[in-house]
Amino acid sequence: MSRVRISTIVNGEPVEFLGGGGQSLLDALRDELRLTGSKEGCGTGDCGACSVVVDGRLVCSCLMLAPEAEGKRIETIEGMQEGSELHPLQRQFLEHAALQCGFCTPGLLVASKALLDRNPDPSETEVRYWLAGNMCRCTGYDKVVRAVLDAAAELRQERPR
Secondary structure, eight states: OOOEEEEEEETTEEEEEEEOTTOBHHHIIIIISOOOOSOOSSSSSSSOTTEEEETTEEEETTSSBGGGGTTOEEEOGGGTSBTTBOOHHHHHHHHTTOOSSOSSHHHHHHHHHHHHHHOSSOOHHHHHHHGGGOOOSSSOSHHHHHHHHHHHHHHHHHSOO
């Protein structure tokens, strides 16, 4: 298994790491870059726990090979918070108690942010559809949906019209 030097931008910072030989982006993020927020729930792209954004597109990092990250911009859960300031989605998840065990939470947050980046005013149906690729066995989703809708409203108030 040969390893190659991979140069990419992760959460706004240029990074280089060695990867390859069938290594997934998820494994590279966790093992090479020590960004352990993304989780492996299934390894088949069915649960969404490993969701990251690559060049503006929501992807399951367990299905992407590490060398495919070359030259790409990657956003992970670790990039949502700015300094000590939580992203509105993170705050709303806490306020709505939209998390329980927390295993799926990073993927849900990344997916929710990707939705709001594309559509700052989603309907409840759109939120549910967008998050359909994220499995949670604890919350029942209603609190998650409410948190996303409230974060969307908060973000719209902050944006100049």
